[in-house]
Amino acid sequence: MTPSCSMRSRAVAARGGGCEFPGCGRPPSWSEVHHVVGWQEGGPTALQNLVMACRVHHRLLHHSEWIVRIRDGLPEFVPPGWIDPERRPRRKPLPHLVAS
Numbered sequence: 001m002t003p004s005c006s007m008r009s010r011a012v013a014a015r016g017g018g019c020e021f022p023g024c025g026r027p028p029s030w031s032e033v034h035h036v037v038g039w040q041e042g043g044p045t046a047l048q049n050l051v052m053a054c055r056v057h058h059r060l061l062h063h064s065e066w067i068v069r070i071r072d073g074l075p076e077f078v079p080p081g082w083i084d085p086e087r088r089p090r091r092k093p094l095p096h097l098v099a100s
């Protein structure tokens with residue numbers, strides 16, 4: 001891993017506080033960087049193209065019909081039609097906006 005790569009990982013971790021999948025609370029140390037547009041398809045390794053996902057949700061994004069995209073600088077997750085026929089995007093509440 002190059003220094004710039006680890007810096008980007010930290011920036012993504014700082015935004016999401018770990019896995020950014022709605023309802024998931026796994027910390028950054030359990031999470032991996034997922035490219036919204038795969039680097040094989042020309043997606044950049046840039047904050048607007050990266051989300052943190054734990055191993056379970058990273059696999060889900062690659063092997064199911066869940067879609068992740070960045071809107072207004074934050075990731076939103078679109079469920080498969082069998083979970084939500086209207087496929088309404090879901091977001092994880094930001095940690096500093098959640099009452100504890």
Ligand SMILES: [Zn+2]
Nearest residue numbers: 019024054057
């Ligand atoms: Zn997760």
